[in-house]
Amino acid sequence: MTPNRPRCPLCNGETKKNGTTSKGSIRWRCKDCGSTFTRRRTDQTRARDFARFHTYVTGTAPLTDIARQAGVSRWTLDRRFASFWLIDVPNTPDPNRVYDQIFIDGTYTDAGCLLVAASFDHVIAWHWAKGESAHAYTQLLRGIAEPLCVVLDGGQGAYSAIKACWPNTVIQRCLVHAQRVIRRYTTARPRTDAGKAIYALALKLTTITNLDQAREWTLHLHD
Structure with a gap:
């Protein structure tokens, strides 16, 4: 029996080709019990x-467009x-890998609060919780x-x-x-003039890329 010729799913008998279906699939017929069937590749379909x-x-495409395609x-x-929604995605970070910088934050959904720890290019770990408590972030x-440094939104639970x-990690807001x-x-x-000055300084925060710019920003803040 060649691998391309399947066994009968009912009696495990030998089979032979018996024409094709309306869709062009090969129909197989059992030599012993006479039953016919088609061979399906469920792995390819999945x-x-x-x-x-x-x-x-x-x-970002809606489900309607994907279904149409x-x-x-x-x-x-x-x-x-x-x-597919029930597939358990692996969530086991490497305990021996040390990151220079990690970003942590929480996102609230209908299912609860999703706490995420990520590096610059990928998600490291996540944890579902009811809120951003210290216990949840500990998990x-x-x-x-x-890591060497961690960036957070300023919440007390994460801190x-x-x-x-x-205890030795540098914390960055x-x-x-x-x-x-x-x-x-x-x-x-x-x-107010004070409000305009402070807000202008706040907008410059995300444009700082070196120590000289940080020093200049600090001087403007003191002024």
């Missing part, structure tokens, strides 16, 4: 559907994607080696977890979050 699922979740309805494609950080898990805090007090269109 791989094709998962490629479309990956395009959907990582892109696949030649099916959006409800059919949604049914095919149902099992996120405990499997990661102590406490870093001090407990990474996220400059974008610092800008947002200042804008909250001055608004985007401050009316």
Whole structure:
């Protein structure tokens, strides 16, 4: 029996070709029981559907457009994607890899708060929690080696977890979050001269790239 000639799925008997279906697939007939069947490559079908699922979740195209490209309805494609949402993505960071800088933050969704630790180019680890508490951030950080520097939004929960898990790590406040805090007090269109000066300094925070610019910014802040 050659690998290209399958066994009968009912009696495991030998088979022979028995024409084709209306779609062009080869029909096989069992020599013993007489049953006919077609050979399906479910692995190729799943791989094709998962490629479309990956395009959907990582892109901006709506499900309707992807379904149109696949030649099916959006409800059919949604049914095919149902099992892919349950795939458990590996979340085991290398405990021996030391990063120069790590960014941590929380994002709130309908399912809860997703805490994420990332480097410049990839996500290191994540943890689902009810909120950005010290305990939740501890669960996120405990499997990661102590980095040289960590950037956070300024929340007390993250700060406490870093001090407990990474006592020697330098803590850097996220400059974008610092800008947002200042804008909250001055608004985007401050009316007073002091508010305009402080907000202008806040906007320059994210343009600093070297020590000379940082020194000049600090002098302007003192002035």
